[in-house]
Amino acid sequence: MHTVIPIANAAPANAAAAKPGKVNCTLCSFNRFCLPQGLADSDVARLDQIIARRRRVARDEQLFSMGASFGSLYAVRLGHFKTAQVNIHGEQQVTGFHMAGDLLGMDAIGSGSHNCSATALEDSEVCEIPFGRLQELVMQTPTLMQQFHRVLGREIQREQAIMLFRGSMRADQRMALFLLNMGARYSARGYSAASYQLRMSREDIGGYLGLTIESVSRLLARFRKQGWIKLDNRDIRILDRDSLEALSTGREPGADSGAESGAEACAA
């Protein structure tokens, strides 16, 4: 299950500089979103040593599948992934979209086999972190242990936040929050919060927000007509952040001062 997936021919444009092989967290521009966050240089170097290799995953290829046995965690180095569970109807229920610096595979720590699949949304690259070796290193490195526990804890919180917003917000509010949060995540990584590309299909968005593809399409159309977003296929530009935020936090988009609690639930 953990063999390198051969990539047919050309490497993706943005992977040009990456030769599969040893990685180097110290030099990785996303290390502050990843396991090395907050670690001393010497500890990062030790982390480097246990990381098996980089591994390319072509678009639509699975990094791991539901039920696959667990051996490693994966840090997204480049590209985008979705994680999904299939429900009793055979549809994909998307549990998250993941970008550079995000850690994948934590769902399998509890049982030793993956609870969801991870699929590349574009040609991507991950760092493979053998879990056994990570545990050994964690034993020897207090700051790494703390950081690892923090990452696991954040995953728990992320899922609680998804439950909360799926369970209690209207479809349009969920969509608004989704668009804003994707922007926020890009912003944290140095890209524009207002203008980005949706890497996933409408179906994936629906699977994430708990909506049908038709509803997703209608909502985006409505936001566009209202002048809140500009949408060109999968390129999106947020034109009226305030209205989206007003909608997602409960006060109606007409927007005077609202009474509702200003919960800033996380999404995506």
Place this chain on the structure above:
Amino acid sequence: MHTVIPIANAAPANAAAAKPGKVNCTLCSFNRFCLPQGLADSDVARLDQIIARRRRVARDEQLFSMGASFGSLYAVRLGHFKTAQVNIHGEQQVTGFHMAGDLLGMDAIGSGSHNCSATALEDSEVCEIPFGRLQELVMQTPTLMQQFHRVLGREIQREQAIMLFRGSMRADQRMALFLLNMGARYSARGYSAASYQLRMSREDIGGYLGLTIESVSRLLARFRKQGWIKLDNRDIRILDRDSLEALSTGREPGADSGAESGAEACAA
């Protein structure tokens, strides 16, 4: 935030033998559902030493509240808890029901403050495990580290399972699964899987299943009329486990052999 909540007068009947004070995991009859699972006796003894104390929590009292700062994990020793987040409408969204052996507070590891509240459903008792000391011990005890990571991983899986069944099952299926899973959990602890008491209100059940209180009531009434359960206030007896299971797994309760996938999603 971590002071002992004084209990007005009588201890709950089932807590009769428990003097608040030092605990002893070795003797605790629920240790195999809890952190000590799989640990050598000597390691359990060390775990005993870091556990601060037992702490009583009266019915309706909060063990911790949303936003409270994080210092300890808590193992339920006795009684029942619910954990809940409040949504943008001010309603409680229940994220779980917890019984003896379950660990509470893991949602706070990521951020240092609690993401949900934990409320006792009856007079209860927990063991307080200071997180800092636990981390120290984890560093010195490989088996404890593995077990702790397993517990965190299971929490992640538990939440994914909740997402899955909330997002893709009909109301009646969710209810059926809920009743069966509560039974399974009691069964694992040596009690009857078919006959138990619902410790939570209809409102809490609704908050957990993503339903209104009226829907909960109607569904239970329907199950009763169909002869699948016997319901006397909060005492429930499962009379027709097969029909409930058939419903929850997708084949209609009429029940010949079904075509659907037999996903055995976890709940509660």
Place this chain on the structure above:
DNA sequence: CGAGCCTTTGATATAGGTCAAATTGGGTGG
């Protein structure tokens, strides 16, 4: 024994799903 809350039951409303069909876009082979 009374008040208030929890629960049940009925009637009605609606958000979003389902089904169906048109349109668009992107890739691909000639």
Place this chain on the structure above:
DNA sequence: CCACCCAATTTGACCTATATCAAAGGCTCG
């Protein structure tokens, strides 16, 4: 480079599972 094909998306009409609103019992506890 262009025509064509297939998949993704959009749009419309209608429907249904649950929510909402309303009111009437029952427990429980003071």
